[in-house]
Amino acid sequence: YTQPKGSPVRLYQPPGFNPQAKVIRLTEGEKKGCKGCMEGLNVAALGGIWNFAVKDGNGNPVLIDDLAAIDWRNKTAELVPDGDWKAKEGVRHAVYRLGRMLRDRGASVRIVALPGNAKLDDYLVAHGSATFHRLPRLKLNDQAFTDAHIKEGMRAGSTPELECPDVFTGAFVRERYGPSQIIAVGSERLLQLLTAAGHVVLPLAEYRQAQVVV
Secondary structure, eight states, X not given: OOOOTTOOOOEEOOTTOOTTSSEEEEEESHHHHHHHHHTTOOEEEESSTTTTXXXXXXXXXXXXXXXXXXXXXXXXXXXXXXXXXXXXXXXXXXXXXXXXXXXXXXOEEEEEOOSTTOOHHHHHHHHHHHHHTTSOEEOTTSGGGHXXXXXXXXXXXXXXOOSSTTOOOOOOOOSSOOTTSEEEXXXXXXXXXXXXXXXXXXXXXXXXXXXXXX
């Protein structure tokens, strides 16, 4: 595969990839996409984990042309990041944003949970496609994506109600956070959830009273 210098971001569609199929899988890395198609998994590949979108005239992310050209209605989109995505905040956020953008176009989105630090091509060489089909599939409202969902709300200038049914809107003071970092929230239920997830969380009123610097 080749791509001329300065050309737009493209989706790599290996031989055998069918954009009309009911199930489309997306991964990061052209060789992984090739191996996926060799195994009959209908996998297209991004050149980088964030290479699914560009900014429009207002600075908002929109799908690249190759992804936008696919009719995602009534399709299943399976995103197959490397197995260590849960430990990498940026990768987790990218996977979540892509999933949201595809869901907004009508796709049913699932994230394939490769074990450990496995990569798709190596996993298929070692285990084959039959085992791949038995791997866990996560939805976008899985707790693993709580921080990514919050960030997306903050990027849009709001903190919308999370998709988890037991969580309500919170007012966030920090723009970035992770385990052991302080977050100030205005929702008791959201405070409970983030505390359980291992974050250091303060009620918003207590944060203001103490004037904690974060």
